[in-house]
Amino acid sequence: MKCSVFVVAVALVMASCSQDETTGINKGSTIRFRTSVERTTRGVQTTLADLGEFKVTAVGNGANYFTDLGVSSSDNGATWTPAKVYYWPSYDLDFCAYAPQSLAGVSVSADARTIEDFIPSATVADQQDLLIACNTGSKAANESSGVSLNFKHALSRISVKAKCMNPDMQVEVLGVKICRVPSTATFTFPSEVTSESYVLPQANWTTPTTPADYVVRGGSAVTLTADAQSIMFGDDGFMLIPQKLTAWSQGAANDGAYLSVLCRISSLDGGRATQLYPVPTDENAGKYAFSAVPIDTDWQPGYHYAYTLEFCGANSGGGLIDPSPTNPADPDDADVDPTPGTGGEEILSEPIRFSVTVDEWKDAAPENMDM
Known part of the structure; x- marks a missing residue:
């Protein structure tokens, strides 16, 4: 059955608020900031030490007091210096901060x-952790202490591991991609203070549009074992817009979200390997092909979703043929078989089984022999 061609485990990770990193503060009459960043297993992980800089806008009395003010640290987050000096007005201010500073829109x-219209970079290595923080402040409350900005991770991180449970099967992996993920949306800063206990809602993102494919490609293949290992090839993870995914229907059309592994699957007999996928021909000798599995996870902001794909286990096989079997970053990738078969078909189908019967002994006609 198609639902059992892969066993997919998904681990969810979110840091507790007690793991936040905090800084010291500068005291004085000017507007100053002290920051914290949730310490998580997210990636590309931004921590307080490597945050480095952010931008912040202050709004009060019905207008902007300052807009996109750059704030930086030269001592790994111990102190923060605004690019311009501003003094407290007589009214309260709302602060909205974000990183990276280069963020558009x-x-x-x-x-x-x-x-x-936020769009993650098409190149996974260039995808950045999006951090946001909001707070209110006033001269009376914050002139001495500084304005606290507790940054929250606004995206979801996705990473992939894989394993092969059959020692007589060999699965060599050269890459992984995530496909048909809607990847353009607008984010609204929260009206609440992003305190340590605050949880950023998925609803702060509009429903994403414009499905996109993202790929991580290794330089050399990883051979799977019974122990799950990362197949991200040095990348910390896909950094994508939080959303409820609609799963691929497992047919020939790429009509929903799925994970796909660029792999070569072989059967082993001692030291001899017989390639099963992609089905070997003169044209695809030595090549790899994508093996897919649908996903319909409900991604939330600030969570790390760690998928583990199991090949050739008690209830798993080799996945389904990818309905879009090329490398989205390089459609002419010489290591990829672009025509491995019809999208949605099972790659290994059912394992070889035997039906055994044993005939009853039959008595032959007796013979008399003269000696």
Whole structure:
């Protein structure tokens, strides 16, 4: 059955608030900041020490007091220096901060506080952790202590591991991709203070549009064992927009989300390997092909989703043929078989089984022999 071609385990990881990193503060009459960043297993992980810089906008009395003010640290987050000096006005201020500073589409004012049409980088290695923080402050409350900005991770991180449970099967992995993930959405900064206990809702993102494919490609293959190992090839994870995924229907059309492993599957007999997938021909000798499994996870902001794919186990096989079997970053990738078969078909189908019967002994006709 198609539902059992892979066994997929998903681990969810979110740091507790007690693991936040905090800094010292600068005291004085100017507006100053002290920051914290949730310490998590996310990636590409941004910590307080490597946050380095952020931008912040202050809104009060119906207008922006300052807009996209750069704030940086030269001592790994111990102190923070604004690019310009501002003094406290007589009224309260709302602060919206974000990192990285290069983020496009940010619009913070008295009327709207959004990141318009956010799109993760098409290159996984260039995808960055999106951090946001919000707080209110006043001269009376914060002139001495500084404004606390507790940054929250606004994206979901996805990483993939794999294992092969049959010692007589060999699965060599050269890459992994995540496909048909809607990847354009608008983020609204929360109206609440992003305190240590605050949980950023998925609803702060609009429903994403424009499905995209993302791939991580290794330089050399990893041979799977019975112990799960990362197949991210040095990348910490896909950093993508939180959303409820609609799963691929397991047919020839790539009509929903799925994970796909660039692999070569062989049967072993002693030291001899017989390639089973992609089915060997003169044209694809030595090549790999994508093996897919649908996913419909409900990704939340600030969570790490660690998928573990099991090949050739008691209830798993080799996956399904990918309905879009090319490398999205390099459609002419010479290591990829672009025509491994019809999308959605089982790669290994059912294992070889035997039906055994034993005939009853039959008595032959007796013979008389003269001596």
